[in-house]
Amino acid sequence: KKIIIVGGVAGGASAATRLRRLDENAQIVMFEKGEYISFANCGLPYYIGGTINEREKLIVQTVEAMSSKFNLDIRNLSEVVNIDKENKKVSVKNHKTGETYEESYDVLVLSPGANPIKPPIKGINECDNLFTLRNIPDTDKIKSYVEENKPKHAVVIGGGFIGLEMAENLHDLGIKLTLVEAGDQVMAPLDIEMVSIIHEHLIDKNVELILKDGVKSFSSNGKKVILSSGKQIETDMIILSIGVKPETTIAKEAGLKLNERGAIVVNDHMKTSDDSIYALGDAIEVMDFVNKKPTMIPLAWPANRQGRLVADNICGKDVAYKGTLGSSVAKVFDYTVATTGNNEKILKRLGIDYEVVHIHPGSHAGYYPGAFPISIKMTFDPNSGKIFGAQGVGIDGVEKRIDVLATAIKGGLNVFDLQDVETCYAPPYNSAKDPVNMLGYYAS
Ligand code: FAD
Secondary structure, eight states, X not given: OEEEEEOOSHXXXXXXXXXXXXXXXXXXXXXXXXXXXXBOGGXXXXXXXXXXXXGGXXXXXXXXXXXXXXXXXXXXXXXXXXXXXTTTEEEEEETTTOOEEEEEOSEEEEOOOEEEOOOOOBTGGGOTTEEOOSSHXXXXXXHHHHHHHOOSEXXXXXXXXXXXXXXXXXXXXXXXXXXXXXXXXXXXXXXXXXXXXXXXXXXXXXXXXXXXXXXXXXXXXXXXXXXXXXXXXXXXXXXXXXXXXXOOXXXXXXXXXXXTTSOBOOOTTOBOSSTTEEEOGGGXXXXXXXXXXXXXXXXXXXXXXXXXXXXXXXXXXXXXXXXXXXXXXXXXXXXXXXXXXXXXXXXXXXXXXXXXXXXXXXXXXXXXXXXXXXXXXXEEOTTTOBEEEEEEEESSSHHHHHHHHHHHHHXXXXXXXXXXXXXXXXXXXXXXXXXXXXXXXXXX
């Protein structure tokens, strides 16, 4: 069997290694249009900020090491430019030589990811100080711009995970920050009262936080950012992080079924509208695990899980993807923000009947030094007790509670069951009643 994989980072590399573990004899060819495969996308902001101080640490696998360890045919700087699904062939452009050639497949796996959105805002193409962040070359550009130009001020546009991580990392380098967000809050997966703690924290850290205002134009080659309100910000550099768009041009041109936002539509076995083509990761539409509606959730856990699952299915294992919860966590300066499942905004929009419980327990026993309060919000069905989602904000112990709740949701536990979740306890780590138990007591 000959399997071609498009994309050699999170989902593609997971699929490739799992395929090899399941099938000694398959011919596995992995194409990556960039130079690097299997790099640590999620670590990029921390390399820019200096927390990760060696560039090599970002490169989880090299072409040579991964090819020989797993007996894979990995071709970097090789872009798949066309899919001929009738004849089961792809065209590949070799960016080293400029030549284009064809390669046949029995099964094709698409894990091309998503690109940062760069809208045609007036003046954007004249900004030589404006950056988006997706890969190692983007990281190198930002890092060398900072080193050569020593910017004193930066504007981060977009208050999502990457925007906030970049704000913190640039701040660590002594750069003064303005964060511009068009919505009324940063961190859209959280509800506003939870995220207001983060708004205050950003202001405490001297970040100028501008909400409900979008960018209208750039002028003076990016030295000035002009907002819809008329406010003008003088700056030395700009990070644009307003979300991502599935990189699905070749899938579209091949006639694969896409949703209205350009994501590839797959079934629960990750198969596209073509029987020989699978797709996964940031490029696809997934089913929301809680409300069962189609959605798009570009995160590393789904990409890795789906990569493995695609390989299982190609090798005849018949594994269905259960849907995505969107469990995520981010460090925002001194705080941790974590979330899983559906927040109140989503439930309201879908007209789902819900109830909410808020608690503010300590991260561990109050009499043991170093405990901090955690704010946790849980949404649930008042009738069945089904847990819809949870969000947490605090200094310590946040993500461990959200992880337990994510496990509870996927395992089908309801709010009453939370009373019986038996967590480990000693004063430096917890209270004898875990916050997860407290949620169960309050909700029951
Ligand atoms: P990718 O990992 O992006 O891989 C796709 C690859 O396909 C790319 O390298 C691309 O060059 C290649 N490609 C595309 N088209 C072609 C083609 N035609 N031919 C050949 N190659 C092609 N997620 C989290 O859960 N937690 C985090 O903390 C987190 N932090 C992040 C920080 C940053 C800065 C970024 C950019 C992302 C972060 N993510 C995080 C998101 C996470 O990295 C993605 O969800 C994940 O990498 C998606 O995997 P993927 O395989 O779909 O796409």
